[in-house]
Every structure is written in structure tokens, then in C-alpha cells.
Amino acid sequence: AQRVTQPEKLLSVFKGAPVELKCNYSYSGSPELFWYVQYSRQRLQLLLRHISRESIKGFTADLNKGETSFHLKKPFAQEEDSAMYYCALGPSGNTPLVFGKGTRLSVIA
């Protein structure tokens, strides 16, 4: 079964500290993974997709097929990074994106 696990419901870090938001997936096929972000009282929006291998707002994520992980990282957290982050898996077939439960990141000044 397709599943996305974000083990941390809440993550608090100090400004300037490194951030790592964990995401593990369960999928037998070749995964396509995404990170979405939701700032306070705003709609969800795409942050990055693994296929692009890009850095957005200082965030990067590497797909590790051996560990079935797609952790989101940023070397120096900023206050404006405080938000809800969702990891999502794009399965094959006529099935929708599968979202994890989300991790709320709080960056403390």
C-alpha cells in the first residue's frame, strides 16, 4: 500500500539552527515525491519536487531509495519558515497524490 509517514507532528528549532523534516514512504514502484508548505491561514502550495533536484527558499530534499526517505533540509532556519509542511507521494495508476499527516515547524527567534 502507498503510504507517507511524517513521524514528527511538531518540530521546534531556534533561528539559525539546521532543520530536517522527516518523510518516509512505502511504495513498491518508482516513487515521485513532493514537499508542500502551508503558511498560516494560507492555502497549500508546492515547495519542491524531487524530480527537479532544486533548492527553494534554501530547502533541499534528496530521495534515498535505500532508506525510502525524502527528508526536507535547510541549513539555517528563518522565522518565516514557520509553517505546516506536507510530504506527498505520486503513485502510479488512477490514484491521487498521497499526503503525509504533516509536520508543523516552529522557528523560535
Place this chain on the structure above:
Amino acid sequence: NAGVTQTPKFRILKIGQSMTLQCTQDMNHNYMYWYRQDPGMGLKLIYYSVGAGITDKGEVPNGYNVSRSTTEDFPLRLELAAPSQTSVYFCASTLRLGDRWGNTEAFFGQGTRLTVV
């Protein structure tokens, strides 16, 4: 370019009342979704559609109904509202061509905050 538009933004319902949450997108996307987000919690998929005339249940479909008569519209119907349906509802859409997601991006509406009292 409106993207995904949901109406209404806020609504208070009494127990047992019914309502329809409207969702429309102008991007000619084939996939559309309805999620609910309970306070402090993540997204739960209610229903989704892979194209006009095709709908399927998600994780939490009980108490809801959907239809997809056109590509643009994907209304969510609540029958006999219950306090457990108090939540924020998000509609989303994606364009998926073929079997890979590739450069797909899910576009979300701004949400409908529903309270059932």
C-alpha cells in the same frame, strides 16, 4: 487566472442541515480532490475524481457526496451535518498526463471553514 476557487469561505451549519461546498478550477485539470483538515491535524482525503464523470472515495468519505459533471466543477455535498464535520475543507486539482507525475503541481483552493453547531 483564478486557479482553484472555493465558496463559501466560512459557514456555520446547524446539526442536521445540508450544504454544498463549491469548487471550480479554470486550468483544465483532470484530477480534482476534496480534503478536510481538522485543527492541528493533517490532510485527510474525502473524495477525488480523475476526470469528468468519474469519482472515487478517499480515506474519510462517510457523510459526504460528490459529483463531477464537468471538468471545471467538483462540488462536495454534506447531508445531515454533524459536529464531527467541523473542519476546514480544501479542494485541489492537478493535471496529470500519462502515468508519471513529473512536473505535476497540485493547486489548492483557499479553504472553507465549516462549523457545525
